[in-house]
Amino acid sequence: MTDTVSAAVYGFPPREVIETPRGAMQTAPTVPGAQPLEALTDASMDAFVVLAPAGAVERRYVLAQALRVLKPGGRLTVAAPKDRGGLRLKKELSGFGCKIGEDARRHHRICMTLRPETPAGLTEALAEGAPRRIDGEGLWTQPGVFSWDRLDTGTALLMQALPAFSGAGADLGCGIGVLAHQVLASPKVTNLALVDIDRRALDAARRNVDDARVSFSHADIRLGLPELSNLDFVVSNPPFHEGGGEDKALGQAFIRGAAALLKKGGVLWLVANRHLPYEAVLADHFARVRPVVDQEGFKVLEAVK
Numbered sequence: 001m002t003d004t005v006s007a008a009v010y011g012f013p014p015r016e017v018i019e020t021p022r023g024a025m026q027t028a029p030t031v032p033g034a035q036p037l038e039a040l041t042d043a044s045m046d047a048f049v050v051l052a053p054a055g056a057v058e059r060r061y062v063l064a065q066a067l068r069v070l071k072p073g074g075r076l077t078v079a080a081p082k083d084r085g086g087l088r089l090k091k092e093l094s095g096f097g098c099k100i101g102e103d104a105r106r107h108h109r110i111c112m113t114l115r116p117e118t119p120a121g122l123t124e125a126l127a128e129g130a131p132r133r134i135d136g137e138g139l140w141t142q143p144g145v146f147s148w149d150r151l152d153t154g155t156a157l158l159m160q161a162l163p164a165f166s167g168a169g170a171d172l173g174c175g176i177g178v179l180a181h182q183v184l185a186s187p188k189v190t191n192l193a194l195v196d197i198d199r200r201a202l203d204a205a206r207r208n209v210d211d212a213r214v215s216f217s218h219a220d221i222r223l224g225l226p227e228l229s230n231l232d233f234v235v236s237n238p239p240f241h242e243g244g245g246e247d248k249a250l251g252q253a254f255i256r257g258a259a260a261l262l263k264k265g266g267v268l269w270l271v272a273n274r275h276l277p278y279e280a281v282l283a284d285h286f287a288r289v290r291p292v293v294d295q296e297g298f299k300v301l302e303a304v305k
C-alpha cells in the first residue's frame, strides 16, 4: 500500500490549519459518497486527519474510530475551533492514552499524536457514540445528527400543522425520519423521498421508516436531485447552520430546491425560525405563500407553486 491510499480524513480541515495528505479517503458522514468510518478495517491506516465535530460524544466517537483504524504508530492529526471543542482535544486524546503535541492556528487548536499500541477506552467511546434508540425503544438516532435525543420544537410545530397529503412528495433534510411518519399516515400518499446529507441520519431513517412507499437519498440538496421531479408536495425543516455559523443561504437553497422538484400547483410546507429571511426567495419561486403558524419563535409556511 502507498502512503496516499492508507490515509483518511474526516471533514474538510482548512488548509491553513492542517494539511490533509493527498488522496486521503474522505470518511465524514455528511459527505455523500464518503467511506463510512465504521466500515474501515482495524489498524489499516498510516495517517488520519480529523476536523473534529463540536458535540462531545460525537467527537470522542470520531477520535476513537480514527484511533481504531490507525496502525499502531500511525499519525493522528486533529483540529477543532477553540470554541467548538478545540480546548478539550488534548484532554480527550490523553484519555485514550495518547501522548500529545499541541499547536494553535487560525482560532483552531491542533493536536498531533501517534497511535499507541493499545489505546485506552475505545470500546466505551465507540459504544457511547453509536446508533441507539431514544429511551431504549423509540426512534433510532445517533449523537451528532440533528436534535438527536429530543423532538425539535420547529419539527413538532410543523407536524401539528401538516395536512393529509396525496400523491408523490419529498422530505428535504429528513433527519432520522420524524416527519415521514406523519406524512405516511395519509393513505393517499403514493411515494415519499427522504433526502439528507447526513448518512447517519438516513441510516436511522431507514430503520425508523418501514414503508414500501419510501425511498432514501444521501445527497446535497444544493446540487439538485435529478431523480425527483413533478412532485405534489415537499415538507422541510431546513437547516440554517453550517460549520458552526448561521447560514441563511442554506435554507434559501432548500426553498429553491423544493420549487424545482414541485409541479405547478404543488405545495411546500416548511418550518423556520421566525427571524430567518425566507419570504423573498419564497415569493420569487412560488405563486402564493401563506403563514400558517407563528409560535414559540417559529413560523410554519405553506407555499403553492
Ligand SMILES: C[S@@+](CC[C@H](N)C(=O)[O-])C[C@H]1O[C@@H](n2cnc3c(N)ncnc32)[C@H](O)[C@@H]1O
Binding pocket: 146, 147, 152, 155, 172, 173, 174, 175, 176, 177, 178, 179, 195, 196, 197, 198, 201, 219, 220, 221, 222, 236, 237, 238, 239, 240, 250
Ligand atoms: C433542521 S434539520 C431537520 C431534520 C428533520 N427533518 C426534523 O425535522 O427533525 C435539517 C436536516 O437537513 C440536513 N441537511 C443539511 N444540509 C443539507 C444539504 N445541503 N442537503 C441535504 N440535507 C441537508 C441535516 O443533516 C439535517 O438532518
